[in-house]
Amino acid sequence: MTIEAVADQITVEVVNPTADKLETAGTPLAPRLDTLNGKVLGLLSNSKPNAEVALRAVAERIKETYPDLKIRLYPGSIRFEPELLRRAIEESDALIGATADCGACTSWLIHDGAQAEKAGVPQVTIVARGFERDTDTSAKVFGVPELRYVVVPRVFTALTAEQAADQTLPLTDEIVAALTSSPAAEATDAEEPPAEEERQETYTFGGATAVEAVDAFNEYYLDHDYGDGLPLHAPTREKVEAIIAAQGRPRDELILTVPPLHGHGTLERIAVNAAMAGCRPQELPVVIAALKAIHACPPPMNLSVLMSTGAFAPVILVNGPLVKKLGINSGRSPLGPGSGNRVNIRIGRAVALTLRNLGAWIPGRMDLDTIGTVRKNIQVLGENEDESPWEPYQVGQGFRPDDSTVTVLHSVGEWDLGSNHGPVDRRLHSLAARTPTLTQVGFMTSTLAGLLGNEDGLFYLLPPETAKKLSEAGLSKDAVRRYFLHNVRPRIADVIAPFIDFRERGLVRPEWEWMFQLSPEEQRTQSIQAFNDPAAINIAVAGHGTPKEFVFGTMTTPITEKIVGIG
The missing domain is CATH 3.40.50.10350 (Glycerate kinase; domain 1)
Structure with a gap:
């Protein structure tokens, strides 16, 4: 850490974590009309x-x-x-x-x-x-x-x-x-954005002690929205250079443009944000792969999930040899706090800080979330491949078992299901019955409104004991997925309730009119399959101990990216 004593004061010099360039190229406007008459x-x-x-x-x-x-x-x-x-x-x-x-x-x-x-x-x-x-x-x-x-x-x-x-x-x-x-x-009454301070490459902060100097750095960075609200590690030039040197790539290499603002994510800028999260050099390839997976989300969903007024947030699943090598927790409480999750937390924090400082994923700026969610402190976990009876998640996505990958899902919400401890059929029935769908927009937008694709779905985390029970009963992961597909069934009354006004405006597809024609009693007592495609339902094995199952609602199709680089 660059800490120097200058004139009876301790100083610390830190690197600016924000983007130095934004993606600005574009197409000019179409020619305007001479008149609207006759048009x-x-x-x-x-x-x-x-x-x-x-x-x-x-x-x-x-x-x-x-x-x-x-x-x-x-x-x-x-x-x-x-x-x-x-x-x-x-x-x-x-x-x-x-x-x-x-x-x-x-x-x-x-x-x-x-x-x-x-x-x-x-x-x-x-x-x-x-x-x-x-x-x-x-x-x-x-x-x-x-x-x-x-x-x-x-x-x-x-x-x-x-x-x-x-x-x-x-x-x-x-x-x-x-x-x-x-x-x-053109003249609009849009508010002028606040004037931005002139960007500088480094900042120097001082105090009577090293602690005071680092406190001054934290206060400034948090006041300027460079941080996530928690104390930051000082991204000194030495720390940043150590992370860059370990990658074997040019410091100015453009890795990606970071959504939603699409600032230039060079290796150096991503390294600065990783340093602020406390990452070790060998953890940066995981951060980069996660950012690439987020970037790969197709438009306009890539903006919708980050800029929405809804509480959507990325969740990162890591697979392959790097899980053990880096110490990513895949066992007990991998989404929880504590020393066992410090690598998970560092990586998730580095991704979030990069989205913030290079993509302006900041509440009230590009992130317009009405209430927010703690899931925006991005969660990272490993899949518990050692205790899983099934093939690892990344294998189902076309990768090899010895490939290290990240999978990003944009979560809508999370629920601790907790299954019935009886026979397998009863356990599965319990899980399906307790899976929430009312917070999902999946059935309503992709079915009733006639849209295609699996933007909306479910991602189950099954503990090893549950997976083993299912496997011993002869069920593959695909068989479990198909069971959920056919048995996660909301009541028709609950499915159509948000779409009454859509129907009044003629926006519901004709093939679903029959649901609105049912009597109130029939709508309350009859159910319907919540999803049309098994690809909308994903399963990974995680955690350890008592079989307590967990599910995320997802806003996008999960995207898997291979981790490339040191480990």
Whole structure:
């Protein structure tokens, strides 16, 4: 540690953990229209409450000035079906999208607006105040950094239909200008972001003692949102250089751009954040592999899970020889605190600090989570391969047993299930019955709303004793997965409850109408399979001792990345 005594004062010099570059390249805006008269104005409604109300109100006001304007509504969902979006772009001369007033819906709506601009169709998005940074970041990530939007004062979900229209109508002229004038003419009422301090490479802090100097460093870094709220290890140049030297790679090598802001994650910048977490040099390859897996999450989900107003957070599963070599806990309480989990905690903290300082994953900035979750202190665990009767998790993902890997799942929530201690069939039935689905959006968005893919699912952690019992009964991991697929069954009444208003707006697919036609008694007494594809359900073996099972709800398909480098 660089600690020096200078003029009766002890000083410590630390390295700046933030990105020195951001990814800024992009596509220019589509040409704006000379007039809206005689044109087709498409209204992209993502089904958020009052989105359609606001769009119709402003479109009718525009039509008063341009009487030959044709208006077409395209009612979709938070994630527009590709065919619907394609049709809207092909049939419209200009588009207005609404509404961007949560993290996930903002990134998806900006994604769709960017597709329109790239296809040559001008668009403007209606954004609620407080989501401007989210909007700007999404626009950069999706390749149209100058994408145009207007800002309403309040989120639409908090308003009546009349209030939603009233707050949008004053922006009519601004919306027309965004579709018909050059970017230089644009003027929005978005708040100016606070001025950033000039970036410097190192900082020096002093005190009467070494402890005071390190305390001063911590106070400054935490005040500037470089930290996670807990005391930080001082990222001195010596510590950072030791981590870099051990990797055998150029210090300025661009490993990845770090979401959601996509700052440049060079080896050096990632090493600084790992040093702040207290990582040893041999742990950095695990950190890098986890960051690559997070980065590999396909857009727009890569932004949705990090920028949402929902409590989503990455969880990292480590497999292979490095689990033992590094001392990653896979046995008793691998998600818990204490000395046995210090490696797990260091690695998870390094990933979180890198997302924070290189990707601006900071509450109120890029992370717009309403309440938050302790899972954002990113959890890391190893799979207990020694006690598992089944093949390791990474083998099922196409890797070899001797490959060391990380798997990242973006968790929605976590539940301690605790199984029945009777026969295997009773134990499985108990686990399936106790698996929550009401906090999942999976069935509702991917089935009722007609979307494809396994963005939403379940990730079970079964202790070795449970896995052995199941294996001794002749059940493979795949057989257990399929059991859960067919037996995790929510009540129909609970499945359709959040979708009553969707149905009223014609947003539920016709093949699911039968559920709404059932009597209230039938809806309460009948159940339905929660997932359509076994790939939505994942299983790993972890922990040690009493068979107490655990499950994460997942927001994305888990992504597995091979760990490359020292160990």
